[in-house]
Amino acid sequence: MSEIGHNSGMAEPVQGDKLLSLVERIERLEEEKRTIVEDIREVYGEAKSDGYDVKILRKIVARRRRDANEVKEEEAIFDLYLQSLEMLA
Amino acid sequence: MSEIGHNSGMAEPVQGDKLLSLVERIERLEEEKRTIVEDIREVYGEAKSDGYDVKILRKIVARRRRDANEVKEEEAIFDLYLQSLEMLA
Amino acid sequence: MSEIGHNSGMAEPVQGDKLLSLVERIERLEEEKRTIVEDIREVYGEAKSDGYDVKILRKIVARRRRDANEVKEEEAIFDLYLQSLEMLA
Amino acid sequence: MSEIGHNSGMAEPVQGDKLLSLVERIERLEEEKRTIVEDIREVYGEAKSDGYDVKILRKIVARRRRDANEVKEEEAIFDLYLQSLEMLA
DNA sequence: GCGCATTGATGGCTGC
DNA sequence: GCAGCCATCAATGCGC
DSSP: OOOSSOOOSSOOTTGGGHHHHHHHHHHHHHHHHHHHHHHHHHHHHHHHHTTOOHHHHHHHHHHHHHHHHHHHHHHHHHHHHHHHHHHHO | OOOSSOOOSSOOTTGGGHHHHHHHHHHHHHHHHHHHHHHHHHHHHHHHHTTOOHHHHHHHHHHHHHHHHHHHHHHHHHHHHHHHHHHHO | OOOSSOOOSSOOTTGGGHHHHHHHHHHHHHHHHHHHHHHHHHHHHHHHHTTOOHHHHHHHHHHHHHHHHHHHHHHHHHHHHHHHHHHHO | OOOSSOOOSSOOTTGGGHHHHHHHHHHHHHHHHHHHHHHHHHHHHHHHHTTOOHHHHHHHHHHHHHHHHHHHHHHHHHHHHHHHHHHHO
């Protein structure tokens, strides 16, 4: 077989383009990501012109993110307990 | 004035919510970004199940990105040279 | 044990000073680094007084560095491909 | 004149090599810098094998650096005051 | 004082 | 499953 990628199935159309397709999907997504990142930067820029201290603002956002994660963490543990209890029931 | 942020203009409604508004816009964008990042991971995962070597695939993507950047870079340098020359004119 | 750091061996003299020793070695190296960085800045300064456009000069240096890295990169990718092929053998 | 760089003086030997010379001096210094950076990394690695928490260690070093800078800062201000006083003397 | 370039830190991925 | 590595992202410092 001339393709890289094991291709365990049989009889596939356009199979040779799979790699290119994957690459292009990734590149498309990376492009979107880049856009978002720029948008975020712009919001920080706007905050700055509003007189906010960007560095502190970043810390606030990071803190809230961390707090949110901790909440999820707690819930995950809580769920684990629940499951454990259910197993014993 | 009781607000952080200099607020050089006058008579703004809901002005105290500006900070919160900024934070929430950022958080919204970060959420979108997280989604994209997950999508990218999924595509790599799909590539893997197709039998592609993810590590190499990443290198390929990185390489193409670098090539594209290089083109831009070249143009930037070219422009710089032009500017330098104009200064001497 | 009263020390931070596990210290799995036995019978060490001055063992409590290990942390300080590490910190000081790092600081010494950082000092050296700072010197080098200043030297580099000075060379750019000299270039500037010679009439060279520092911004462009930096680009040139960066470019040469990148080219060198690219060679290494190519070799790395080449090796990766080899590995992938060996796995299929 | 065929050189970039104004070269305001006169009659210089090897003048065309000035650019290359500058670039090479910079590259030499960057190489040294890279070595130092590696050395620093190694010390952190050693600290790690000694059981120290690298992240915290970095914070300690950063803190001490900051403190040292602040001392210098103070001294600089102090010197400024001195100068000011001398001017009035 | 701002923007840019470098440098340091964090988090995810890979290989043992 | 965890440690080491790499890539990304924030932060500091410099030059204009």
